[in-house]
Amino acid sequence: xxxxxxxPNWIGVVAEDLERQRAFYRDVVGFxxxxxxxxxxxxxxxxxTLFEVLQLDANRPQYDGRRYQTGFSTGDIDATFERLSExxxxxxxxxxxGPDSGGRWAYFRDVEGNVFEISQRFGPPWPRIDSGSxxxxxxxxxxxxxxxxxxxKTSTWVEETLGFRPLARSERWAxxxxxxxxxxxIMGHDTAFRPYAQPGWQVAFAVGDIVAARDALMARGAxxxxxxxxGPESAGYWCHFLDAEENVFAITQRLGPPWxxxxxxx
Numbered sequence: 001x002x003x004x005x006x007x008p009n010w011i012g013v014v015a016e017d018l019e020r021q022r023a024f025y026r027d028v029v030g031f032x033x034x035x036x037x038x039x040x041x042x043x044x045x046x047x048x049t050l051f052e053v054l055q056l057d058a059n060r061p062q063y064d065g066r067r068y069q070t071g072f073s074t075g076d077i078d079a080t081f082e083r084l085s086e087x088x089x090x091x092x093x094x095x096x097x098g099p100d101s102g103g104r105w106a107y108f109r110d111v112e113g114n115v116f117e118i119s120q121r122f123g124p125p126w127p128r129i130d131s132g133s134x135x136x137x138x139x140x141x142x143x144x145x146x147x148x149x150x151x152x153k154t155s156t157w158v159e160e161t162l163g164f165r166p167l168a169r170s171e172r173w174a175x176x177x178x179x180x181x182x183x184x185x186i187m188g189h190d191t192a193f194r195p196y197a198q199p200g201w202q203v204a205f206a207v208g209d210i211v212a213a214r215d216a217l218m219a220r221g222a223x224x225x226x227x228x229x230x231g232p233e234s235a236g237y238w239c240h241f242l243d244a245e246e247n248v249f250a251i252t253q254r255l256g257p258p259w260x261x262x263x264x265x266x
Contacts, residue, residue, distance in 0.1 A: 001159070001160060001163045002163050003162065003163035003164060003165070004074075004080060004083055004084060004087075004161075004162055004163050005072035005073060005074050005080060005118055005162060006072060006073040006074065006178070006179075007072070007073060007178045007179060007182045008049070008070045008071055008072050008073060008119075008141065008144055008203075009048045009049050009050065009071060009072075009073040009119050009121050010049070010050050010051075010052065010070070010071030010073075010103075010105070010117060010119040011045070011049070011050075011051050011052070011068070011069070011070060011071070011141060011144075011203050012051070012052040012053070012054050012068070012069040012070075012071065012117070013025075013051075013052075013053055013054070013067070013068050013069070013243065013245075013247055014054050014055075014056050014063050014064075014065060014066055014067050014069065015053050015054065015055060015056060015066065015245060016056050016066055016245060017244075017245065018039065018040075018041065018053060018054075018055045020244045020245070021053045021243065021244050021245060022036075022041045022053055023244070024222075024243050024244035025043060025051065025053060025243070026043070027220070028217065028220040028221055028222050028244075029136065029137060029138060029205075029217070029222075030135050030136040030137050030138075031043035031044065031045065031051055031136055032044040032136065034050075034126055034127070038055075039054065039055035039057070040052055040053065040054050040055065041053045044126045045139070045140040045141075046139065046140055047125035047126050048073070048121040048125075049140040049141075050102070050121075050126075061092050061093075061107075061115070062092050062093055062107040062115055062117075066245055066247065067115075067200050067201070067247065068200065068201050068202055068203055068247055068248075068249065069115055069116060069117060069201060070116050070117065070144050070201050070203065071105060071116070071117035071118065071119035072116070072117070072118050072119065072162075073118075073119055073120075073121065074118050074119065074120050075120065076120065077095050077104045077105070077106060077118060077119070077120040078095060080118050080120075081094070081095055081106050081118065084108060084118070084161070087161050088161075089108050089109070089110075089161060090108060090109040091106065091107070091108055092106075092107035092108055092109060092115060093106055093107045094106060099122055102121065102122055103119055103120050103121045103122050104119070104120045104122075105117050105118065105119045105120070106118050110146065110154070110157065111153060111154055111157035111161075112146070112148060112149055112150070112153075112154060112199065114146065114199070114200050114201055116201060137207070137213050137216045137217055137220075138205035138206060138207050138213060138217075138251055139205060139206040139207065140205070140206060141203040141204055141205050141206065142181045142182050142183065142204065142205075142206040142252060142254050143182070143183050143184075143185065143203065143204035143238075143250065143252050144184055144185075144201065144202065144203045144204070145184060145185035145186060145187055145201070145202055146158075146185075146186050146187070146199075146200070146201055146202075147187050147188075147189055147196050147197075147198060147199050147200055147201075147202060148186050148187065148188060148189060148199065149189045149199050151171075151172070151173070151174065151186055151187075151188045154186050155169070155174040155186045158174075158176060158184070158186060159176070164176035164177070164178065164184055165177040167183075167259055167260070171188075172187070172188045172190075173185055173186060173187050173188065174186045177259045180258035180259050181206075181254040181258075183235070183259075187202075194225050194240070194248070195225055195226070195240040195248050195250070198248065202248055202249065202250065203249055203250070204238060204249065204250035204251060204252040205249065205250070205251050205252070206251075206252065206253075206254065207251045207252065207253050208253065209253065210228050210237045210238070210239060210251060210252070210253040211228060213251050213253075214228060214239050214251065217241060217251070222241050222242075222243075223241060223242045224239055224240070224241050225239075225240040225241060225242065225248070226239065226240060227239070230252075231255075232255055235254065235255050235259075236252050236253055236254045236255045237252065237253045237255075238250050238251065238252040238253075239251055
């Protein structure tokens with residue numbers, strides 16, 4: 001089955017306290033601020049990728065809970081909206097936005113009810129504005145995934161509905177290829193392990209030296225959940241953190257070579 005969407009060009013976090021999260025991602029993580037309104041703040045992750053902090057709003061289902069959200073890229077949001085709807089994916093909103101917003105977007109629910117987005121980006125690239133932000137410790141995500149209550153059900157949905165190519169799987173996780181170095185993963189829900197204790201979407205931001213990045217984030221007050229894990233056999237290293245409202249995110253150092261052409265069982 002053909003892949004419907006591409007690697008995310010939008011990552012968002014829904015916040016109870018917008019200003020607190022704004023300060024965390026600006027001053028601790030070091031993202032460059034692009035713009036802000038009463039209920040949103042944009043940060044530059046390198047064109048065309050946008051990080052956004054959004055105000056929680058119980059009356060809007062796409063923003064009704066504190067969480068991370070992912071926006072998959074598409075070149076034609078109307079066609080993608082129709083294809084996902086035809087495959088039975090529940091739409092939360094119709095396509096919204098336009099040139100004044102830098103793009104268009106629409107929200108859906110995955111097979112376990114988690115909200116995600118599809119996003120069509122418009123040019124030109126983000127303006128170079130000196131916002132006074134500190135240097136970013138991390139780059140745009142190279143990993144995104146779902147912490148799933150039902151690993152088999154969710155993995156099947158991702159493969160058959162979104163059309164992602166399987167890479168490898170075990171009893172606890174499933175990998176999908178979104179083009180090297182980007183990895184999509186389904187992880188089994190595990191209440192005993194804090195990084196996977198809350199079902200929903202997660203992201204991992206790219207770093208070139210994970211030990212140095214972990215130390216730098218902790219020096220700025222970020223809370224690491226564990227030591228650096230992974231290695232060559234896992235195609236990279238990773239470490240999970242909590243943001244200002246205790247949403248889990250990760251940093252990851254990707255190792256080569258590129259993903260194999262054929263899927264494998266582990």
